Amino acid sequence: MQPIHLAWVDYSILLAYTVFVIGIGFALRRYMKTSADFFLSGRSIPAWVTGLAFMAANLGALELVGMSASGAKYGIATAHFYWVGAIPAMVFLAVFMMPFYYGSKARSVPEYLKLRFDERVRCLNSLTFAVMTVFASGISMNALAKLLHLLLGWNYHASLWICSAVVLVYVLKGGLTSAIYTEVLQFFMIVLGFAPVVFLGLKDMGGWDAVKGKLVDVAHHPAAFYLNDKTFQSDAWTSAWKPLLGGPSANPMGVDVFAIVFGLGFVLSFGYWCTNFLVVQRAMAAKDMTAARRTPLIAAIPKMIFPVLVILPGIIAISLAASPNKDYRLPLRSIMPGAYAPALADIKAANPGQIDAALAAVSKDIDLKVDKTKFSALVADVNAKAMTEDQIKERLQDTVAENDYDSIILSLVKRYCPSGLLGLALTALLASFMSGMAGNVTAFNTVWTYDLYQAYLAPNRTDRHYFLMGQSITVVGILLSIACAYFASHYSNAMDIVQLVFGFVNAPLFATFLLGMFWARATGTGAFLGLLGGTATSAIFHALTIASGNHPGIKGGYLWVAQTFPSEMAQNFWLATFAFTVCFVLTLVISLVTSRTKSDEELKGLVYSMTPKLKDGDQPWLLRPAVLGTLLLIGCVILNVIFW
Amino acid sequence: MGLDIRWPIGIMFSLLGALLLIFGAATSSDTEMYRHSLGININVIWGVLLLLFGGAMLLGAILGRKQPPKS
Numbered sequence: 208m209q210p211i212h213l214a215w216v217d218y219s220i221l222l223a224y225t226v227f228v229i230g231i232g233f234a235l236r237r238y239m240k241t242s243a244d245f246f247l248s249g250r251s252i253p254a255w256v257t258g259l260a261f262m263a264a265n266l267g268a269l270e271l272v273g274m275s276a277s278g279a280k281y282g283i284a285t286a287h288f289y290w291v292g293a294i295p296a297m298v299f300l301a302v303f304m305m306p307f308y309y310g311s312k313a314r315s316v317p318e319y320l321k322l323r324f325d326e327r328v329r330c331l332n333s334l335t336f337a338v339m340t341v342f343a344s345g346i347s348m349n350a351l352a353k354l355l356h357l358l359l360g361w362n363y364h365a366s367l368w369i370c371s372a373v374v375l376v377y378v379l380k381g382g383l384t385s386a387i388y389t390e391v392l393q394f395f396m397i398v399l400g401f402a403p404v405v406f407l408g409l410k411d412m413g414g415w416d417a418v419k420g421k422l423v424d425v426a427h428h429p430a431a432f433y434l435n436d437k438t439f440q441s442d443a444w445t446s447a448w449k450p451l452l453g454g455p456s457a458n459p460m461g462v463d464v465f466a467i468v469f470g471l472g473f474v475l476s477f478g479y480w481c482t483n484f485l486v487v488q489r490a491m492a493a494k495d496m497t498a499a500r501r502t503p504l505i506a507a508i509p510k511m512i513f514p515v516l517v518i519l520p521g522i523i524a525i526s527l528a529a530s531p532n533k534d535y536r537l538p539l540r541s542i543m544p545g546a547y548a549p550a551l552a553d554i555k556a557a558n559p560g561q562i563d564a565a566l567a568a569v570s571k572d573i574d575l576k577v578d579k580t581k582f583s584a585l586v587a588d589v590n591a592k593a594m595t596e597d598q599i600k601e602r603l604q605d606t607v608a609e610n611d612y613d614s615i616i617l618s619l620v621k622r623y624c625p626s627g628l629l630g631l632a633l634t635a636l637l638a639s640f641m642s643g644m645a646g647n648v649t650a651f652n653t654v655w656t657y658d659l660y661q662a663y664l665a666p667n668r669t670d671r672h673y674f675l676m677g678q679s680i681t682v683v684g685i686l687l688s689i690a691c692a693y694f695a696s697h698y699s700n701a702m703d704i705v706q707l708v709f710g711f712v713n714a715p716l717f718a719t720f721l722l723g724m725f726w727a728r729a730t731g732t733g734a735f736l737g738l739l740g741g742t743a744t745s746a747i748f749h750a751l752t753i754a755s756g757n758h759p760g761i762k763g764g765y766l767w768v769a770q771t772f773p774s775e776m777a778q779n780f781w782l783a784t785f786a787f788t789v790c791f792v793l794t795l796v797i798s799l800v801t802s803r804t805k806s807d808e809e810l811k812g813l814v815y816s817m818t819p820k821l822k823d824g825d826q827p828w829l830l831r832p833a834v835l836g837t838l839l840l841i842g843c844v845i846l847n848v849i850f851w
Numbered sequence: 852m853g854l855d856i857r858w859p860i861g862i863m864f865s866l867l868g869a870l871l872l873i874f875g876a877a878t879s880s881d882t883e884m885y886r887h888s889l890g891i892n893i894n895v896i897w898g899v900l901l902l903l904f905g906g907a908m909l910l911g912a913i914l915g916r917k918q919p920p921k922s
Binding site for chain 1: 860866871894904
């Protein structure tokens with residue numbers, strides 16, 4: 208990809224944004240007096256602000272890039288990550304779980320676990336969570352710095368350190384409030400920066416119906432776009448549910464309805480939205496119980512329509528690629544500079560009569576799939592006429608038959624944005640990464656200070672002490688994130704393992720919270736052993752299963768292949784389902800055979816049956832959480848029916 | 852917290868809107884550049900939209916200031 212040239216107006220927009228987020232940090236500095244101000248925003252923020260921050264904190268996790276990639280790969284079915292995999296869980300959090308998180312006066316999710324169960328469960332949860340947030344922000348910052356390097360030709364190290372420094376300054380000055388306020392700013396930046404790109408893309412294609420028409424061609428010949436080796440029914444990219452009913456082989460995701468509804472919609476979705484402190488922390492900062500419960504509901508409204516902004520670009524890209532007159536191709540994966548030399552040697556030595564052998568050799572050299580037709584033409588040309596090395600290199604890159612899905616969103620920004628709008632779109636991209644980092648860092652410093660430092664290392668110090676600790680650990684957290692970013696850039700395979708392990712830990716988590724909040728009999732020992740057992744189940748499940756097309760190893764099946772799934776996504780959903788079930792059953796059984804350590808009185812405010820019911824009678828009828836939640840779910844059903 | 856977030860959002864988007872609008876108006880004859888955006892001067896259109904959004908936020912902040920502070 209050729210670096211894009213930015214005009215002064217683009218730099219001005221970037222600069223203005225940076226000045227404003229740092230300015231917010233400084234403006235809030237004078238309100239930071241106690242540790243509660245720094246970590247909990249003094250519980251003083253209105254619901255619409257915490258709601259949008261709730262949404263934006265999750266946005267950073269490579270969502271813009273990743274969801275447009277999935278939009279191209281899987282079509283409208285990607286929206287299941289929103290309408291099945293987010294909204295119901297957000298409604299559940301607001302209506303049923305928030306009263307216990309907020310009402311228990313716990314300052315973090317791990318602290319709730321301590322109040323409800325015991326120190327072991329808290330320790331396990333806070334340790335894994337703290338490490339996970341650092342890695343998550345490191346991965347995201349590595350992606351950002353790489354992107355700025357590729358896209359704008361900026362220096363990788365400078366991009367990484369400068370972006371991290373900006374986040375550091377505003378989090379250090381204004382704590383959680385600063386992170387939440389800038390997340391709201393970033394939310395609007397992302398929406399207003401990407402909406403014109405989607406608008407121009409749709410206009411270019413001639414509207415939604417024209418896009419859908421092209422997707423029929425894509426479904427019939429996905430191999431022509433290097434998407435998939437199979438062919439599908441006409442509606443595989445344009446319907447969300449119908450292709451799933453035909454079983455895993457009938458849709459590009461390779462999943463069935465059960466895996467989507469139970470694996471994604473219940474286990475993974477509730478496990479993330481209802482237990483992850485990164486998002487729950489935003490709701491806990493709300494000014495009162497009513498605002499705390501409204502937070503996820505307010506977040507659910509933009510979440511529901513966000514597929515237009517993040518999935519649609521991928522769908523537009525693939526429909527553009529299917530329109531020959533639009534002169535657009537999905538970006539191809541780049542050949543590593545070091546791989547050219549052996550590949551060039553193999554091409555020059557290739558015998559046109561044995562093209563398959565030559566193709567296999569070159570494909571191995573560059574570690575990418577190669578298009579046979581283009582490759583044969585290249586070998587014929589190399590033999591027929593004198594070509595310079597640069598010409599061969601260029602042609603070789605063109606024979607690559609693997610898409611670089613993560614670059615799709617940028618290829619559209621490049622295609623449609625003149626100077627001015629370009630600056631706005633790039634700033635939006637930058638904002639999405641920064642809000643992700645700030646979200647992780649604020650969750651990390653709170654869990655470290657309250658759940659690890661205060662709990663185990665230095666209890667009973669002054670509030671000032673913990674406040675200063677929070678500021679120092681923010682610096683440490685950012686430095687650790689930068690270290691993780693470098694680690695990710697050098698050892699991307701090791702990073703895959705790290706993410707895999709976190710997947711194992713997260714999969715069973717919701718079972719622990721579900722039993723903890725709604726069953727007074729659940730004991731600390733049951734919860735602790737259940738969690739460990741669930742995590743072990745994930746690891747064993749992964750070691751025994753594999754997705755078709757993958758080789759045993761990091762992708763699973765390294766002990767023995769007991770089951771082959773049609774896709775990695777299916778493997779992942781089933782893994783979560785198994786881990787959840789084992790954790791649930793283990794916690795249940797062990798709780799029944801161990802004795803309770805918490806009295807009914809101690810469980811007041813922590814468990815459903817021991818807590819007086821909240822009265823919503825004083826709120827306007829329409830704004831009561833149950834009513835609002837029901838309306839959101841109805842909206843969700845309507846969307847699913849429209850895109851059935 | 853003492854700061855109403857609508858102020859910085861309103862000011863920033865009004866500024867960005869004005870910047871895009873002025874830049875768009877100044878470059879409106881540059882048909883080569885606007886070939887990207889299908890011949891539409893998207894900078895002017897989006898500049899106006901950002902100005903409207905920023906203005907609405909500022910209006911909210913001004914109206915909110917006149918109310919007695921809620922506890």
